Amino acid sequence: MTDASARAAARRPGEQALTSLGLATPAPDPADASPHSFPGGGRWRTEVPSCEGPEALAVVLKESSRLDVPIHRISQGSGVWMLTDAEITEMVEATAERDIELCLFTGPRGTWDIGGSTRSDSGGAGLRARGHDAVAGCVEDAVRAAELGVKCLLVADEGVLWTLHRARAAGLLPADTTLKLSALVGPVNPASYAVYERLGADSINVPSDLTLDHLTEIRRVSAAPMDMYIEAPDDLGGYVRMYEVAELIRRGAPLYLKFGLSKAPGIYPYGHHLRELTLATAKERVRRGRLALDLLARHGADGDMAPLGTRLPGPLNRFEISS
Numbered sequence: 001m002t003d004a005s006a007r008a009a010a011r012r013p014g015e016q017a018l019t020s021l022g023l024a025t026p027a028p029d030p031a032d033a034s035p036h037s038f039p040g041g042g043r044w045r046t047e048v049p050s051c052e053g054p055e056a057l058a059v060v061l062k063e064s065s066r067l068d069v070p071i072h073r074i075s076q077g078s079g080v081w082m083l084t085d086a087e088i089t090e091m092v093e094a095t096a097e098r099d100i101e102l103c104l105f106t107g108p109r110g111t112w113d114i115g116g117s118t119r120s121d122s123g124g125a126g127l128r129a130r131g132h133d134a135v136a137g138c139v140e141d142a143v144r145a146a147e148l149g150v151k152c153l154l155v156a157d158e159g160v161l162w163t164l165h166r167a168r169a170a171g172l173l174p175a176d177t178t179l180k181l182s183a184l185v186g187p188v189n190p191a192s193y194a195v196y197e198r199l200g201a202d203s204i205n206v207p208s209d210l211t212l213d214h215l216t217e218i219r220r221v222s223a224a225p226m227d228m229y230i231e232a233p234d235d236l237g238g239y240v241r242m243y244e245v246a247e248l249i250r251r252g253a254p255l256y257l258k259f260g261l262s263k264a265p266g267i268y269p270y271g272h273h274l275r276e277l278t279l280a281t282a283k284e285r286v287r288r289g290r291l292a293l294d295l296l297a298r299h300g301a302d303g304d305m306a307p308l309g310t311r312l313p314g315p316l317n318r319f320e321i322s323s
Helices: 003-009 015-020 054-067 084-098 132-148 158-169 190-199 213-220 242-252 271-299
Strands: 044-050 073-075 102-107 152-155 178-181 203-205 224-232 255-259
Touching: 044 271, 054 084, 054 271, 073 152, 102 178, 132 152, 132 158, 152 158, 152 271, 158 178, 158 190, 190 203, 190 213, 213 242, 224 242, 224 271, 242 255, 242 271, 255 271
Parallel strands: 044 073, 044 255, 073 102, 102 152, 152 178, 178 203, 203 224, 224 255
Antiparallel strands: none
16 A cells, blocks of 8 residues: 555544444544654654574564564563673674664663662662763663664663763764663653653653553654554553554654563563463564554554665754763
8 A cells, every 4th residue: 555545545443334323434634743843754663572592583583573573672671691792793784674763772781780769669760870880781781782783772761861961972872873762750741751862862761551641742852763562561551552553643753563472471670480481472472563553554644654774863852962
């Protein structure tokens, strides 16, 4: 389906049936729509998260071919430190063959630390890097991954984000390295979203419980690519937004559609004791992606996908880096 035909056929879910029953949905307000898109065209990209090693990656790539699920980015959650050099190299080469961006998480982070506050009812400092040594560990992960060919790094701490952005500007990381903010610390208002952009984030995860109006508010202040779980893991709420996918794109573009999985046990940090679960859930995440893409097609909203192989965010606003 071409972009033009997709737009011409666009409809709301259940539109014809509800109209015939006197329950017509109000027409979308053009003022709610995001005016932004990815550089090179397109308003949405896809991401398969929680791909924890070469074996899970092979499952995702095989299943995406079988189900014809286009993938722009594959991300991992356990961390760079949980992979050997050989495993990282294998993942880099496999994704490069398909022109897919590979994103690995930097660590350590507060939930895998000795700090007791993260296990309190309040959550304490959460995923942030506790102390200088934790920041140093994240930088070590970033440099190591970049040297092995990884071009996207996942970050869960504001200070680490700013540090890696400065390292990128100083040439300590390749200039085309992208920095992705974790859903575990995602902003929930336009002011904080704009701050993360200025700290160096190239794509920013937002919690999946944000309303459509919240997305519109964010898009009035920032064009930085947004990442959103269309189906969120249970530890992030387990929200399922699949039926809203067309409207999420309309409000939130440029948007990465993240195909997560609810009702599945956590797998971080991954090890072979979790192998069968990890491979099964990796396969099902791709299937969930196919279901979301089918919904987009049925609603005539599948024509604005960004070209496969594109990964850069375009010009973004940054805080000035002082010498």
